[in-house]
Amino acid sequence: MKSLKWMLLVSLFVMSITSAATKNTFAEGGIVPVTTTDTTVTNGLGFPSAVTLTNRLDLTMGSANMLHNGTAYKSAQPVVSINGRTFIPFSSIAARYGYKISYDAAKKESIAKSDQHELVFKMGSGFAYRDGVLTKLTGVPFISNGYLMVPLRSWGEMADSTIAVVNKTITLKWSTTVIPPKPTANFEVQPGEIFAGQTIVSYIDHSTNATGEPFVDERWEGRMDVFPEPGTYVITHQLEDTNGIWSEPYSVTVTVKAPNMPPVADFTTEKSQYRIGEEVNYIDMSTDDENAIVRRTYTGNDKVFFEAGDHSVTLVVEDSHGLTSTVTKTVSVSNSVLYTKEEYERLNTKVGDNFTIDGASVPKMPAIGYTINSVRSQLVRSNSPETLIQEGIAYEAQLTGQVRFMFHNVNKIGYPVRMYLLATNNNSSTVNVNTSSIGIGGPDPIVANTAKMSTLRYLTSVGSNPSPKWMTVKPHQTIEILPDISKVPMKLNEVLSAYADIYSDQELQFHVVVVAADKNPITELPKLAVMPRDGIHVRGTFNNADRTIDINDTLGDMDQRIVIGDKTIDKYLDGIDDTTGELQYNTGNFGTLYRMHLPHVSPNTLIALNPRGGIYTGSFMVNGRVVTSSLMNNTQATVLYRTGDTEESVDLVFTLAGGSNLPIALTFLPLPELRW
Template identity: 80%
Template sequence: MKALKWLLIVSFLFLTFTDTATRRASAEGFADPITTNAASIVTDQLVLTMGSVNMVHNGKTYKSAQPVANIAGRTFLPFSSIAARYGYAISYDAQKKQSTAKSDKHELVFKIGSGYAYRDGVLTKLTGVPYISNGYLMVPLRSWGEMADSSIAVVGKTITLKWSTVVIPPKPTAAFEVNPTEIYAGQTMVSYIDHSTNPTGMPFVDERWEGRMDVFPDPGTYVITRQVEDTNGVWSEPYSVTVTVKLPNQPPVADFTTEKSQYRIGEEISYVDLSSDDENAIVKRTFTGNDKVFFEPGDKLVTLVVQDSHGLTSTVTKAVTVTSEVLYTKDEYYRLNTKVGSNFSIDPASVPKMPSIGYTINSVPSQMVRSNSPETLLQEGIAYEAQLTGQVRFMFHNVNKIGYPVKIYLLATNNNSTPVNVNTSSIGVGGPDPSVGNTAMASTSRYLTSIGSNPAPRWMTVRPHQTIEILPEISKTPLKLNDVISAYADIYSEQELQFHVVVVAAGKNPIAELPNLSVMPRDGIHVRGTFNNADRTIDINDTLGDTEQRITLGDKTIDKYLDGIDDTTGELQYNTGNFGTLYRLHLPHVAARTLIALNPRGGIYTGAFMVNGQVVTASLMNNTQAAVLYRTGNTEESVDFVFTLAGGSNLPIAMTFLPLPELRW
């Protein structure tokens, strides 16, 4: 009979709660067609054991603050632990000595020593009086179950609490972005980038838009609103974006003027851009026909096209009138105005007609190693080796045709019984690069720059019978197939060392490979060897520039080739082209208003010159071009050149001295 009685009580409590929950859902709007399908009822189960701290909530075990207690036939539960399992937040009012458990459904208030409690503000009689056990509030089981809408089942020492909760899944969010942010009435095509999310992971099946347009016809402020619906039938809250639509963008207006209405032949023209835009957003200006100077009379059409940030363009064409009056001829103008290091056109037949200035070369005791044969590398091995001491300039110029990446190393072996100190100072490396011209120009300009900076020597010590790498600058980067490297380096050894120029595959240890390498055969065209007297000075005391004149370099007649020895074979060698030779040219008397320009006579020439301490590069494709190296001012000047003829270039070259025309207005 007792079991039947308990079964009836439990059934009554559960049915009462289910009916209450259903009525509450209806009262709170859960019966609305939009949300009914989304709502669900979740049942929780909590199993307790008399005298135990174990709490099994939906199959997972937790520990309570105090064990379940039985006092005078009534069961008490630890308030904080039971409330946590139900998802209630608890608080304590010390002044009133009451504890509160609060959720989104109920607020339950218990007071120590009181037989009454409040449920949602309504006074409720308890089945037992709450008390403190080891600092924790204990509340009666039956009263908790009734106040928390739970069913209670007791079998032996096992107590089972069950309660149900109506769960409404979170709504989706209908976020979106309007693109672009700048919108022009009647012009801008608008797109809408979806950023909607759904915490349930359900896809969207429908959407509602208000105010959406692909093109807004009129300027003003627009509000665009969107809602989305997921497969549970749940609609998001409306999400709105406000956009400001600007007046239609106007195209820019292209316009320009010149300082004068007419110009003479050879007179520089200044173009003044007067273009405008309603948003001041011109992003591109393209002139055509706007030569800085003209050398034929007539009306010259000049066109300017401007484009704004929206792609709209405007074009204007105006005529610039050039009269037949001559301010400067073409040759005069470019002699006056071509920048140092830049080229101007020259009549190639006029250069040989200029008087050639004779000069005497003075050789300076020095050593130079030219490692240039084989110029085209076809195998790994030793490109050159020699026993050297003192100051030596090394020149390297090679192209990789081996078929895989390689590195070039300069190694030094000490065959003495005492340590040898060695240093490097001025260095210039060009490449690796597939262009011969790029490497030649880079190596000579960097070497001359290094000479001008007078770097402190970098010392190394080679122990007896040790081999070390001397010049890591040239082995820093592998030469890929068809890559060219050109380099100059000044090296000083206090005692004799055996130097090796070694070529091995990238990744190999050159010192370990050295004993197994053989000397490469020469290619029969280019030069390798050790040459003495490899520094040359030229002093010309005549006044230069009063008339057109030239100095020819690298002609093998006045500037005779050095002779030396290929130390790998003992054969006599001539330094064809005198590449690697360092020249110092001193001109104490260069007339006022003289242009010094370089003209190649043998073909392409790319290299560099240090002129009065400043490095100037020259890149010339043929003898119709001349590169400006220097201009004297309004008084006579002394001009000093330091240079080395660039590897990979053609000789001879002519250094011309051209009187500048008088300045005209």
């Protein structure tokens, strides 16, 4: 017995294949029941495979309205009666029956074709062809307003229809045989690579059923969860739905490989025995049957050993299928010393990496004195309040010429905010202003990251000497000067650090503004108050903010140091908080740009940075190369540079990183002689 869902689907199918003209719902008529009858045709499995449906078409004499199986349509022309003969537009009646129509221009014939019949009409001819057989018509076809009109009774007889007339209503009925669509079987086999006796196979079903009916039965051939032997296998799937319809068989061919063998871990060393401080050369000799080792993990494989004895080294290798193998071997180290740990690290630690140093030994190294030469320049340090707890103006000042701005703040307001640098032109003439070198770190919840990245990017920008980006500020206009710092909102507890070089050819009033992320800072500016200082950190405008240091002594013949940020030789800048007029000292000289020229650095000298006040994270440009340092305490040092076999001149450019601790020491350490 067919399900109600299938019956409705078939009804919709019949209406869809017979639809053509413009639909138009009207009052007369009603839903005409669609009668279905099982045929004796089966699908070979004992289940019905076709359904016969009775169609009904109601026409009204003199009207273009048609009611087909309860749905209203419009005919191209009204039904007309001429000399007792009823005529209907050929195209409209053919569409309702589901015929495809065409026109043979050479023969001047109109053709309607379906799976059952081919009907051929010709204007002015009292005969037509049904499946190639000449048939006499009850009337002669003619043209009305460009449409071929054919005799309705002849059409009905040629299309196997019954015709009934009641008053002005003409009813045609005919049968349509519909073969229900079969379900479609489809699946994929996973994974793509299958190994005999090892791989658990899954079957992902992609089967579909146009009727929407569920599947009630299925058949598999060749399906296995684990294939026991290598070779080629064909897996076939069929499905049955609730109408008793079976899908065509769907097959997938899989190739099953021989069982995957685990890799074999193995390694050796170049020598059977090494000296203390001698680099060990590990040679990986691992193999895999598919040459598919994806991971090699050593433990204990120190590049250099500083203790004599036997040292265990383990290697684990993994292939692309997750199989592993492990091997452990012994590296023998004699009592003979090639390099001590200190000597080896001085020679081999890469530039930018840290090595261990005796923190107590650094203050004992001879300190190299130096003289600081101040360069006329301006610095704005906007760092108080360092912790933002409200929206407002963090700093403002009237400035002209070259200015370096330094920003360092953490957001504790409770919602995302943006920081802006605005400039207001209080002059009567247009001001030209530009930005050049810029370095931004953050927003980031880790202060050390922002300090490191801001100095790294700023010094990299200084080294590249970027072309200035110019803009103009019209009289009494306020514009945003540094859009890069406001691109990303500062979320709660995030830190922003930045350096920026700005030049204006006339005086501008600069404002460092902090507002909610969705607010317009220029609109908000007149409403904002200057934030109170936090009493700990620094804000102000400082002159002579660039410093040059020239040291003509020869450096590196012995362990030596240069101390920066000690408040004694490297004294703090003094300046003014323009918002209050108070005297300020640039504690730590953060934002000050140092240029150090060392014309005489001995051959084979290591220049390393050692923090003396605690954590230090920042960057130095050494002979044009920017080196980043991250140091946790005074037992670490970062390699900045090594001279070669001859005396060299070394130039360093740096600014002390915000969020870090001072002082710092530049150490000059003679390298040990190379030994073999």
